Amino acid sequence: MTSPVFDRIAEIIAENSEVPREKITPQAHVINDLGIDSLDFLDIVFAIDKAFGIKVPVEAWTQEVNAGKAPAEQYFVMGNLAQRIEELVAAKGAA
Amino acid sequence: MRLEYFQMVDRVVELGPDSISVASTVPMESPVFEGHFPGHPILPGVLMVETMAQTGGWLLLALNGLTRMPFLSKVGEAKFRGFVTPGAELTVGAKLVHDGSGYAVVEARIESAGKRVADAEITYRVMPFPAPELEQMMRDTARRIGLPGQA
Numbered sequence: 001m002t003s004p005v006f007d008r009i010a011e012i013i014a015e016n017s018e019v020p021r022e023k024i025t026p027q028a029h030v031i032n033d034l035g036i037d038s039l040d041f042l043d044i045v046f047a048i049d050k051a052f053g054i055k056v057p058v059e060a061w062t063q064e065v066n067a068g069k070a071p072a073e074q075y076f077v078m079g080n081l082a083q084r085i086e087e088l089v090a091a092k093g094a095a
Numbered sequence: 096m097r098l099e100y101f102q103m104v105d106r107v108v109e110l111g112p113d114s115i116s117v118a119s120t121v122p123m124e125s126p127v128f129e130g131h132f133p134g135h136p137i138l139p140g141v142l143m144v145e146t147m148a149q150t151g152g153w154l155l156l157a158l159n160g161l162t163r164m165p166f167l168s169k170v171g172e173a174k175f176r177g178f179v180t181p182g183a184e185l186t187v188g189a190k191l192v193h194d195g196s197g198y199a200v201v202e203a204r205i206e207s208a209g210k211r212v213a214d215a216e217i218t219y220r221v222m223p224f225p226a227p228e229l230e231q232m233m234r235d236t237a238r239r240i241g242l243p244g245q246a
Contacts (some may be wrong), residue, residue, distance in 0.1 A: 059197040
């Protein structure tokens, strides 16, 4: 059972890449498993920003990963990505 | 405009909180027109895209205070609605659609004699300047075209 947020993100990825929807599981790594390249990822983030009315902090996430402060899985494995988006949506609602 | 140097923006006419308008005059003569096309010189569509991309880029540079450089990463829905001939006076506008994390999206259009001749949705990666020479050139160009806020 996946969350509505996960399902929406998976739909967005399927619409903006050549990855079939059924391959997009909570365990899938967006880059390593789904093979999303950086330009497709830009489209996907734009679509997520629009769909949820948020600004996914990709730069901050990338800096954390590059600095060794966070594992890439924390942000780029689908289940975790959906959780991060849910947190951003909740933070927006609380603001 | 100096087509051979990719100088597509002559001057900034107006800068708003999320939009920009610039003016550019297509040169009467350029080697570009010798090939594009003999007897029927017109501004190539790819240079119209470049003109819109630079205009949107100046909007983003103005908004970030020339601290980060926008690089063209995607051109969506580009339409070329009319011929642009030597000597044409162009008004180019860009409006911010979305300011994302490390990227931005604008809608841009070119008008000539009050008529829209091209439009596109343009996406940029926005990142720190990768070279001091580039940053300096952008600052010099900002002054030349009269980007507000540039002493």
